[in-house]
Amino acid sequence: MNREFTKIGMFACILIFTAIQAVFGIRVSPGVMTVRGIPVGVDTSLGIPLTLYNDEDMDLVYTVRVMKPSQIKKRWRDGYEEIPDTNWLYLADGKKFVVPAKGNVSSMLRIHIPDSESYYNQMWAVYFLVTAKSGGMFNTAVAPLFMLETKTLDEPAVPPAGIPGIAPSAVSLTVDNSKANIDFYNTTESELRLSMFPYIPGDDDEKVEIEATTGWKFDEDFMNGIRTSDKQIELKSGEKKTITVWSESFPDRRVQALIRVEGAPVIRYIRIFWNPN
Amino acid sequence: MRMLLVGLAALLLIGAAWAADNDQFNITVTVNQLGVTLYEDDGATDYGTWALGNMAAGATAQMYFDNPDADGDDHVEAKNEGNCAADILVYSTESSAPGDCGFGTPTAWAPGAAAGSDIYYLECGEGSESSLPGSYTACDQSASPGTEIVSNLASGSVAHLFFNFTTPTSVSDGCQHDITVTVLASP
Structure with missing residues (x-):
């Protein structure tokens, strides 16, 4: 039986640890990034490292863990679902790093998504939780956000992952090919009601914007010219429906916009590109 | 030399063609750095x-x-050292039971919504350089996700954090306990 004390010897850990320097600052790079066109079924380097900075006067041990967004915050950038398995994303050099005083350590980011056609057309969010071993009562941590978009596939053999499943998650419109079909799959057990409208980022209060693909700027005129065959659809469980998207605006430059898909409790985005050539 | 130049030009053209394909692999870094430092007042x-x-x-x-x-310090200043606004979240824990000190059964403490048996109570609040928080929040999470106490702290800005710590109402041991309070910054 545990003996209970009405008076305890709780010596504040800070008092005990004043001789041991604690960690009071932590920095990492990048803080937010978007990666598009990630291949499925192939172990891939993302081509950019995660860099851990130590601004303190002693070497520190940093621990890096990959976390689902819900393990970091209650709310994150809408339009990006949780990555199904955090083990798919990893650092080439492990999870623990000794970072020298006033120095930094980098490790290449890698991802290996299992070979399934359900994992094309995905937009996932994932956080890294970076902590440094502390000797004091207060510790610091940072959680950079990575938004990952897999390669598109027009007609996957199996319904795409996600609620709803969408294929493709990005379409290209040109003068010669000015219409495209987009399939919606209800992967849930209940009915889904979805509404959709053209959209470009900038008019919401999100801390993190959806980034334009390199070389394809968001364009309001193009957005205003986008039309869809349906503005609302209802999908029974397991059902698939197709909508058609086209543009009545024909910019003379490469631009893009989004279609925002809303249906409680989901928000998804589809990238629409315009190429005049 | 001329052949080498032609070869380089061809490579550049291939690169441009890849870049033009909107489904090709590409990376956009929106925020270069994310960081938080705790300072005295x-x-x-x-x-x-x-x-x-x-x-x-x-x-x-x-x-x-x-x-x-x-x-002389009376609160914690958390500075957003990153390039973007960040939320500040707090969680705390005692990661393991203390070593045996000969008084009772060493038992790790945990945070709770109120102090209890081997449960401590941590309150967090954001005040200012000259004022206490208008209200406090129970920071009762032992792991991430923590309790959000500051939303959208701008890049380079400082949040003035105040903590109240209540020890357990009863304990299983008389040993020293080491609580770690983690202050997390995330966009």
């Missing part, structure tokens, strides 16, 4: 100590202006 010195000292069961230690600790 002078805004310059790394946070030192919160000298709680010996506390009785169920006792509460508070950070407030007219009761600075031995170092």
Whole structure:
């Protein structure tokens, strides 16, 4: 039986640890990034490292863990679902790093998504939780956000992952090919009601914007010219429906916009590109 | 030399064609750096100590202006060292039971919504350089996701954090306990 004390010897850990320097600052790079066109079924380097900075006067041990967004915050950038398995994303050099005083350590980011056609057309969010071993009562941590978009596939053999499943998650419109079909799959057990409208980022209060693909700027005129065959659809469980998207605006430059898909409790985005050539 | 130049030109053209394909692999770094540092209330010195000292069961230690600790610091300043706005979240834990000290059964403490048996109570709040928080929030999470106490702290800005710590109302041991409070910054 545990003996209970009405008076305890709780010596504040800070008092005990004043001789041991604690960690009071932590920095990492990048803080937010978007990666598009990630291949499925192939172990891939993302081509950019995660860099851990130590601004303190002693070497520190940093621990890096990959976390689902819900393990970091209650709310994150809408339009990006949780990555199904955090083990798919990893650092080439492990999870623990000794970072020298006033120095930094980098490790290449890698991802290996299992070979399934359900994992094309995905937009996932994932956080890294970076902590440094502390000797004091207060510790610091940072959680950079990575938004990952897999390669598109027009007609996957199996319904795409996600609620709803969408294929493709990005379409290209040109003068010669000015219409495209987009399939919606209800992967849930209940009915889904979805509404959709053209959209470009900038008019919401999100801390993190959806980034334009390199070389394809968001364009309001193009957005205003986008039309869809349906503005609302209802999908029974397991059902698939197709909508058609086209543009009545024909910019003379490469631009893009989004279609925002809303249906409680989901928000998804589809990238629409315009190429005049 | 001419052949080499032609070869380089061809490579550049291939690169341009790849870049034009909107489904090709590409990376956009929106925020270069994310960071947070804890300072004392002078805004310059790394946070030192919160000298709680010996506390009785169920006792509460508070950070407030007219009761600075031995170092003179009376609250924690969390500075957003990153390039974007970040939320500040807090969680705390005692990662393992203390070593056997000969008094009772060493038992790790956990945070709770109220102090209890081997459960401590941590309150968090955001005040200012000269005022206490208008209200406090129970920071009762032992792991991430923590309790959000500051939303959208702008890049380069400082959040003035105040903590109240209540020891368990009863304990299983008389040993020293080491609580770690983690202050997390995330966009």
